[in-house]
Amino acid sequence: MTTIVDKVIAGEVRTVARLIRDIDDGIPEVRETLKALYPHTGKAHVVGITGAPGVGKSTLVDQMINRLRKKGKTVGVLAVDPTSPFTGGAILGDRIRMQRHSLDDGVFIRSLATRGHFGGLTQSTRSAIDVLDAMGKDYVIVETVGVGQDEVDVVKSAETTVILVIPGMGDDIQAIKAGILEIGDIFVINKADREGAEKTHSDLTLMINMDLKKYEGGKWKPPILKSEAVFDKGVEELLEEIEKHRRYMAEFEKGGLTTLRSEKARAELAELVKNRLLEEVFNRLIDSGDFDKAVESVAAGEVDPYTACDDLLLSRIDAIK
């Protein structure tokens, strides 16, 4: 156990890779390792990059890695792609764009699939972030496809969230309005070499300016940048804004506004408790066969589902009390 922790802290690649696998596979023993690693976390700056498929997230991450490395920073990347709901399999192709860094030991890249474990994605990704943080990476970049609630939640575990759009994505801007706007710290219009970047820029500006009160008192107002990731344009500006946001966050917290930290702690803890409850109670119900028995009784009309639920749970909850 201690050896795993020591090896992670020493940046031992194989150990880190296997630990992330254990986290993802839901091996209960990792909990102890994560507990021991936790005091070694909190140093990395965690950046979330989200946006629709094909907008250029992986290409941008690749360029960011390149520039961060030139500044002497180490980088961990978690690239999350969706699991097929039909087969449970996934093709994880983000690495294609980042392979030039695979021989650089200052860079650790890991592809993850969403897997569809009851919102467990958030928890396992967060744990993987902690591992890369404890391993000593200065930056941890998390790439997710910004569609489902799960992905949005993942992004929430980042300190700085970058939302990537491309010109002419009218509908997507609508989608941003519907939920992602609140979580975007920085907006980037990628593929600005294409027509319509100006229009997208003014659409976004309009949206952000809709509620100017929100930014009163020196609160962060999301900047809107343009980039051409494939030509390495606009990447430096993005890194500057990320750095500005990091400094803002540090100040913000120092200024007595610890709400931010406690919000994160609340979200993280709620997630852990919920997942653990599911794991401990629900899985045990399934394993013991009690759940299936109750299903049969309900199906046979012997009992109503509400009573069946009470029967299944109340005795166990009493036991916890």
Next chain:
Amino acid sequence: MTQKRKIRVMVAKPGLDGHDRGARIIARAYRDAGYEVVYTGLHQGPMEIVQAAIQEDVDMIGLSSLAGAHKYNFPKVVELLKEQGVDDIIVCGGGIIPEEDIPELKKQGIREIFTPGTSLDEIVAWVEENVHPRNREG
């Protein structure tokens, strides 16, 4: 969570030849079999493949070659894995590989070679039988 370990496979294409249709087809077949498939794209050097496989903690590397790159590249991947102290990642190969090269490749540690005559179902069946995500250890 009581879920089984999921098989993770890397599909990689060493060498210089220019298209990866075969690699993409096999990647999709693996996905449809329920595996997580890390795809690294074209023109990969053996060391890049090995480092990626370690970071991704895959159970198997499937190498694809069309233009003779197999003779040098396939054994090189096996050798580099060994050098890195990795003994539990299975290496397989596929693509256009002359029958007469196969025994030598196997001798050098490539566990199986799938030629164009092998169906996708047969390949998946082989993986099911031979690739077992490792049990828990440090």
